[in-house]
Every structure is written in structure tokens, then in C-alpha cells.
Amino acid sequence: MTRVALIAHDEKKSDLIEFAQAHEEQLREYELIATGTTGKRLMDETDLEIDRKQSGPLGGDLMIGADVAEDRLDGLVFLRDPLRAQPHEPDISALLRICDVHDTALATNLASAEFLIEGLAD
């Protein structure tokens, strides 16, 4: 089954929720995982089922990175906050890097997330 991860930093969470709501029917076909707080908001504000990992700063990015390393992920939408430094920046870099290592589809902004989600539907 197609497995997709959804992550957003705080300033981008509302954008991700709107994105998920707009694509809810399609996303319902997939196994979804998310970091802790992102996952909670998705569950509260959509009808999607989410496998919630730890919150990002507590290791959630690394947990999703482990899925990527095991080739268990088909795509990642990661709406980062480009204007604010994060305390767990090394974890974020590690997640982006492992996506490149495994050639896993990765979208870090809404415009590319639209392409990713369209591509998964094909």
C-alpha cells in the first residue's frame, strides 16, 4: 500500500491541514504517517487516520527517516518553516538527506506538494 508522510513546522501547519483537506479523498487511500503534533492536528481537523510518531523535536523526523531508510515510504510532504531556526535542525537535515539517498519523493512547499500528490495518483 502506498505510504505517505506528512510533516509541518508550526507556522506551516495550517497550510498542511488545508492541503490535506483539499486532497482528503485521495489521502484516505494511503497509509499516512506524521510527526506528533502535525498528526494530532490532522486527526482533529480531518477524518484521516494517521500513524503518529514522536513530535519532531523529540525524534519524530528521525522515526520517519527510518521508514525512508527501509524503503517503506513512497512520498513525504514536509512543509518546513524557512524563516525560523529549529532546535532539531540536524534531524531535519538527516531526513532530507535520507530521502535523497533513497530517491524518495519529497516536497517541501505547497506547489511541489501538489505535484507529488498528483504523481502518486498515477
Ligand SMILES: O=C(CO)COP(=O)(O)O
Ligand atoms: O518539528 C517538526 C518537524 O521537524 C514537526 O513536529 P510536530 O509535528 O510534532 O510539530
